[in-house]
Amino acid sequence: MSQIVIRVDDLSKRYRVGERERYLALRDVLMNTLKGLLGSVGQRQRLDYFWALHHISLDVREGEVIGLVGRNGAGKTTLLKILSRITRPTAGYAELHGRVASLLEVGTGFHPELTGRENVYLSGAVLGMKNVEIRQKFDAIVDFAEVGRFIDTPLKHFSTGMQMRLAFAVAAHLEPEILLVDEVLAVGDLEFQKKCLGKMQDVSNSGRTIVFVSHNLTAVNALCRRSVLIENGEIALDGPTSQIIAAYHLRSSEGLSDRNNLSKRKRTGTGTAIFAALSLQPLDSNGDRASLTRTGSDLVIEVVIEARSELVDSNVAITIYDGSGYRLVDINLNQKGEFLRLRSAEKARVKFLVRQLFLKPGAYLLGLWLGRNNIEEIDSIPYAASLEIAPESETGVHSVEFPGPYQCRFETSISCFEESRAR
Amino acid sequence: MNAKYDFVRHSTVLRITPPGRWWALPFKEIWEYRELLYFFVWRDIKVRYKQTAIGAAWAVLQPLMTMLVFSLFFGRLAHIPSEGQPYPIFFYCALLPWMYFSSALQSATNTIVENQRLITKVYFPRLMLPLSAVLSGLIDFGISFLMFGLMMIYYGVRPTISALWVPAFLLLAVLTALGVGLWLAALNALYRDVRYVLPFLVQLWMFASPVAYPSSLVPERWRLLYGLNPMSGVIEGFRWSLTGRGKAPGGLFFVSLGAVLIILLSGLAYFQKMETTIADVV
Numbered sequence: 001m002s003q004i005v006i007r008v009d010d011l012s013k014r015y016r017v018g019e020r021e022r023y024l025a026l027r028d029v030l031m032n033t034l035k036g037l038l039g040s041v042g043q044r045q046r047l048d049y050f051w052a053l054h055h056i057s058l059d060v061r062e063g064e065v066i067g068l069v070g071r072n073g074a075g076k077t078t079l080l081k082i083l084s085r086i087t088r089p090t091a092g093y094a095e096l097h098g099r100v101a102s103l104l105e106v107g108t109g110f111h112p113e114l115t116g117r118e119n120v121y122l123s124g125a126v127l128g129m130k131n132v133e134i135r136q137k138f139d140a141i142v143d144f145a146e147v148g149r150f151i152d153t154p155l156k157h158f159s160t161g162m163q164m165r166l167a168f169a170v171a172a173h174l175e176p177e178i179l180l181v182d183e184v185l186a187v188g189d190l191e192f193q194k195k196c197l198g199k200m201q202d203v204s205n206s207g208r209t210i211v212f213v214s215h216n217l218t219a220v221n222a223l224c225r226r227s228v229l230i231e232n233g234e235i236a237l238d239g240p241t242s243q244i245i246a247a248y249h250l251r252s253s254e255g256l257s258d259r260n261n262l263s264k265r266k267r268t269g270t271g272t273a274i275f276a277a278l279s280l281q282p283l284d285s286n287g288d289r290a291s292l293t294r295t296g297s298d299l300v301i302e303v304v305i306e307a308r309s310e311l312v313d314s315n316v317a318i319t320i321y322d323g324s325g326y327r328l329v330d331i332n333l334n335q336k337g338e339f340l341r342l343r344s345a346e347k348a349r350v351k352f353l354v355r356q357l358f359l360k361p362g363a364y365l366l367g368l369w370l371g372r373n374n375i376e377e378i379d380s381i382p383y384a385a386s387l388e389i390a391p392e393s394e395t396g397v398h399s400v401e402f403p404g405p406y407q408c409r410f411e412t413s414i415s416c417f418e419e420s421r422a423r
Numbered sequence: 424m425n426a427k428y429d430f431v432r433h434s435t436v437l438r439i440t441p442p443g444r445w446w447a448l449p450f451k452e453i454w455e456y457r458e459l460l461y462f463f464v465w466r467d468i469k470v471r472y473k474q475t476a477i478g479a480a481w482a483v484l485q486p487l488m489t490m491l492v493f494s495l496f497f498g499r500l501a502h503i504p505s506e507g508q509p510y511p512i513f514f515y516c517a518l519l520p521w522m523y524f525s526s527a528l529q530s531a532t533n534t535i536v537e538n539q540r541l542i543t544k545v546y547f548p549r550l551m552l553p554l555s556a557v558l559s560g561l562i563d564f565g566i567s568f569l570m571f572g573l574m575m576i577y578y579g580v581r582p583t584i585s586a587l588w589v590p591a592f593l594l595l596a597v598l599t600a601l602g603v604g605l606w607l608a609a610l611n612a613l614y615r616d617v618r619y620v621l622p623f624l625v626q627l628w629m630f631a632s633p634v635a636y637p638s639s640l641v642p643e644r645w646r647l648l649y650g651l652n653p654m655s656g657v658i659e660g661f662r663w664s665l666t667g668r669g670k671a672p673g674g675l676f677f678v679s680l681g682a683v684l685i686i687l688l689s690g691l692a693y694f695q696k697m698e699t700t701i702a703d704v705v
Contacts, residue, residue, distance in 0.1 A: 085437075088439070
């Protein structure tokens with residue numbers, strides 16, 4: 001086990017409601033003081049507080065890349081801001097061991113009137129690089145940013161993309177032991193995002209510790225083994241990223257553990273017919289009921305559909321997503337040439353037998369869709385249930401996690417030979 | 424809290440705690456961040472005259488034009504006594520520190536608000552901002568000082584040995600701008616009213632300082648009170664040390680010095696106290 005480099009102990013941050021709003025006018029303060037003097041003492045204590053973070057404790061070990069996920073306003077950024085010393089906690093403490101750099105924004109410290117070259121120096125200094133260091137890395141930064149001959153042009157004449165590339169190039173060449181990153185990948189085109197991800201991966205492979213906040217769950221999934229779900233200023237879950245993300249999806253659709261209760265799930269569609277129930281039944285290799293869905297096992301997915309008015313020639317689809325929301329499986333009635341027709345108030349049980357689901361162990365999400373292809377969406381539940389895939393067998397050959405969702409059956413053979421010298 | 428855990432033995436350990444004693448001034452940290460201070464000053468100077476047609480000539484034109492206006496109205500028309508000096512020398516000599524002070528004060532006051540984005544995105548000692556604002560103004564001062572040299576030659580005014588005192592008076596002006604700037608910058612982050620008060624304040628302050636008149640016009644019994652305005656000491660000091668005329672500032676200067684120290688220390692303390700919450704409220 002490597003050593004702890006970030007320790008957060010019982011950390012809390014309190015804001016006065018309204019304090020975060022832009023700025024106070026002196027008038028308000030005077031009025032409040034006046035009110036305070038005139039009003040009763042009890043009135044003065046009616047100050048409204050809001051805990052942005054509440055009793056957060058967290059240890060991060062050296063070389064770990066940890067993702068912070070959660071809804072907007074959950075407290076992720078506040079935590080990052082405390083760790084990067086932008087704001088102070090109200091209670092508790094945090095300890096960071098090593099050189100810290102924080103990247104809460106792409107282009108921190110950039111000035112539009114200055115040239116690209118000048119901005120590299122300025123931004124580098126703001127992010128904590130020494131002058132010598134910037135000078136040494138200057139060429140590498142310009143190369144990475146691909147701005148070449150524009151480097152001596154004022155930044156305001158750069159395209160947005162060029163500004164972004166230059167900004168990230170500076171940030172990418174920071175060499176801290178601890179890197180705190182917020183949401184910076186949410187900008188830029190796809191290619192740029194890929195490049196940033198690649199660079200971040202390099203950083204994490206070199207043994208540095210990264211705390212990464214993002215709504216881009218694909219990025220979190222790709223970068224972080226461990227994630228922490230923050231809800232209402234508290235740590236809700238802490239564990240392997242795939243599980244955390246699956247849980248996050250489910251929680252964000254407000255459904256709790258109750259798999260059969262679909263009524264609380266986030267859904268869209270006309271609602272003339274709805275999914276009323278869902279059940280999953282894994283089968284073992286003999287076709288008997290099993291308790292766990294394992295890699296390669298068969299799975300029976302059963303849904304009950306309730307028509308509220310007449311349902312004509314409709315399609316029912318089951319989708320399976322990985323933790324980042326990427327669709328891995330889409331199976332539906334139409335693929336088998338079947339349609340669902342129901343009279344008003346009639347119910348139907350639709351059963352899918354999924355043969356040999358070769359998904360790697362981990363957490364996945366199951367989505368349901370009812371509608372007429374390209375005509376109307378009647379009921380769609382993108383995240384209806386989570387699907388846990390357990391390792392194939394107790395012997396656990398595949399228990400080591402390799403990236404990628406699909407586990408095909410495969411054989412291997414090795415034959416040793418020497419290059420024939422006679423040829 | 425005695426759980427056993429091992430930390431990597433890094434040279435830098437950072438402990439983040441709730442705000443503690445605000446009077447502990449972070450001189451060590453400021454020293455560590457000196458390169459950033461240099462970059463801030465450099466940025467301010469670089470940016471100041473970008474995309475202007477005549478560039479740094481503005482640093483000369485502003486005091487020059489003001490000097491002309493003063494010479495015409497306060498000199499020729501109002502016949503303000505100038506202690507036997509040509510009006511241009513008399514006024515320009517006072518405008519040198521005054522122009523520096525007023526622009527340094529204004530940029531220091533606005534620096535926190537202007538760098539709001541930076542403050543909410545990255546950590547550095549916030550003191551760097553007003554400090555760099557006050558220091559970068561010295562470049563303009565230098566340029567307009569060169570102009571003064573030319574004027575001295577033109578009017579045949581000879582500098583005396585007392586000119587060696589100029590840096591001391593300049594330092595006093597810097598500290599005054601910094602001290603008041605710290606107060607106003609922190610207040611401005613909280614109350615944007617400061618922004619509207621400032622131009623008015625600077626204007627009043629100018630009339631409370633011997634810019635457009637000699638301090639000898641101030642009745643003797645008000646002198647002590649007058650000296651509480653550090654800029655009166657600075658300006659009188661400039662007049663005396665550069666032209667060698669007038670009285671060497673005595674008691675007035677020490678009153679000014681004391682006032683500056685009080686303003687500066689209290690400004691530092693207030694700014695430090697504000698610093699812990701500045702990113703939340705700005």
